[in-house]
Amino acid sequence: MVEDAVTVGGVDLADPDTYAAGMPFDAFRELRHRAPVARHPYGDGPGFLALTGYDEVLAVSRDSATWSSQATGVFFEVPRQEDEFQLELMMLTMDPPRHTKLRALVSKGFTPRQVAKLNNHVADMAREIVDDVVERGACDFVDDIAGALPSYVIAELLGIPLEDGRRLYELTEIMNTGAVGDTNDDMSRVVDAQLQMFQYGTELAARKRKTPGDDIATSLLDAEVDGERLSDLEFNMFFLLLINAGGDTTRNLVAAGILAMMEHPDQQARLAADPSLLPSAIEEMLRYTSPVTVFVRTAMKDTELRGIAIKAGERVAMFYPSANRDESRFADPDRFDIGRAPNPHLAFGGGGTHFCLGANLARVEAAAIIPEVLSRLEGLELDGPVQRVRSNLMNGIHSMPVKFKPRYASESC
Numbered sequence: 001m002v003e004d005a006v007t008v009g010g011v012d013l014a015d016p017d018t019y020a021a022g023m024p025f026d027a028f029r030e031l032r033h034r035a036p037v038a039r040h041p042y043g044d045g046p047g048f049l050a051l052t053g054y055d056e057v058l059a060v061s062r063d064s065a066t067w068s069s070q071a072t073g074v075f076f077e078v079p080r081q082e083d084e085f086q087l088e089l090m091m092l093t094m095d096p097p098r099h100t101k102l103r104a105l106v107s108k109g110f111t112p113r114q115v116a117k118l119n120n121h122v123a124d125m126a127r128e129i130v131d132d133v134v135e136r137g138a139c140d141f142v143d144d145i146a147g148a149l150p151s152y153v154i155a156e157l158l159g160i161p162l163e164d165g166r167r168l169y170e171l172t173e174i175m176n177t178g179a180v181g182d183t184n185d186d187m188s189r190v191v192d193a194q195l196q197m198f199q200y201g202t203e204l205a206a207r208k209r210k211t212p213g214d215d216i217a218t219s220l221l222d223a224e225v226d227g228e229r230l231s232d233l234e235f236n237m238f239f240l241l242l243i244n245a246g247g248d249t250t251r252n253l254v255a256a257g258i259l260a261m262m263e264h265p266d267q268q269a270r271l272a273a274d275p276s277l278l279p280s281a282i283e284e285m286l287r288y289t290s291p292v293t294v295f296v297r298t299a300m301k302d303t304e305l306r307g308i309a310i311k312a313g314e315r316v317a318m319f320y321p322s323a324n325r326d327e328s329r330f331a332d333p334d335r336f337d338i339g340r341a342p343n344p345h346l347a348f349g350g351g352g353t354h355f356c357l358g359a360n361l362a363r364v365e366a367a368a369i370i371p372e373v374l375s376r377l378e379g380l381e382l383d384g385p386v387q388r389v390r391s392n393l394m395n396g397i398h399s400m401p402v403k404f405k406p407r408y409a410s411e412s413c
């Protein structure tokens with residue numbers, strides 16, 4: 001008999017309110033010990049199996065022949081029949097061989113040359129973002145700092161004005177948090193945001209076709225694999241994915257990473273004394289904060305995990321924050337240790353075909369903004385309650401008021 005995850009863990013892992021209250025690490029620990037593959041109800045449907053152990057998340061991520069992203073999508077909510085066609089248009093919810101082809105195509109926009117070109121700009125943007133707040137002595141860390149950089153970087157990547165990047169980012173916030181709202185008003189805001197996004201993507205493709213630039217949007221429209229190019233709809237779906245996957249996640253990493261630093265002054269002092277620890281500090285922030293909570297897969301054949309039989313068609317949910325605190329992989333997993341090595345965290349996924357396309361870009365962004373914040377916002381501390389995002393997909397912070405010693409930009413140059 002497979003145990004029930006809600007009974008063992010004591011919380012509903014699909015309920016956005018669970019996460020608004022804080023990542024349920026106690027429930028995850030209990031589940032890893034007692035039922036790492038546990039049955040979980042969802043709405044009126046058959047539910048899913050909650051995977052909380054590292055090995056299972058890794059095994060499922062790496063076997064896309066058995067575990068489909070496309071059959072029923074990767075979110076808790078299974079699309080309605082009339083929306084199912086969307087699954088085969090978005091890379092995140094596609095299976096090989098179609099996924100392999102599209103991934104090869106879009107990877108051409110993410111070559112080391114493209115990312116390196118961005119690299120210099122990212123450092124300038126990070127400096128300017130901190131310049132903008134340094135004199136104020138207080139700000140909302142999420143909006144003014146953590147959210148600003150990824151939205152500018154995506155704008156730069158796509159070759160669009162930086163203000164447009166900010167606007168698109170606001171639309172994603174509405175789409176991601178409004179999507180779990182319960183009122184009609186919430187839903188109409190979400191639909192409106194989706195429409196605006198879609199329209200922007202369509203116009204962008206038309207603009208870049210007419211006036212190509214040295215940017216990823218143009219490379220994507222030009223790139224060919226086996227003589228095929230992205231269709232307009234595929235371009236638009238990828239545009240949506242990029243704005244979604246690249247914005248909130250990096251914002252959440254930077255905000256939660258800085259919060260972890262404020263909560264662990266010893267680690268902050270350690271990094272200040274030895275800046276060469278920055279890369280391992282970022283990996284530890286990724287592990288400890290896990291910006292993505294969960295992705296789902298569907299079994300394509302009868303199989304098993306940890307001795308539990310799983311039938312073709314059953315769904316499994318991979319809880320990354322739990323895998324990243326699995327004591328069988330990480331010594332003292334609840335400790336925030338910026339020198340942790342090795343640190344084979346799964347924050348970007350388990351390394352399979354869908355492994356995060358923007359992992360290196362996210363690292364570049366974090367490496368630019370984190371030292372800028374820690375070295376220039378002197379005496380950085382919380383200045384009010386931290387409000388978490390109400391989402392069962394993104395593990396994030398919605399607002400985080402902070403204060404610091406006001407300083408003129410020129411003093412630090």
Ligand code: HEM
Pocket residue numbers: 061091092093103241242245246247249250253290291292295347348349350351352353354355356357358359361362
């Ligand atoms: C800290 C920041 C980020 C985190 C934690 C993160 C996490 C993830 C995760 C967990 C996946 C799914 C992996 C899987 O299913 O195996 C993923 C996929 C993806 N990410 Fe990220 N991501 C981040 C930043 C970015 C950025 C900056 C971009 C682009 C600008 C990006 C673009 C994508 C895309 C396109 C996919 C789908 C890849 C595919 O289906 O082949 N991500 N990401």
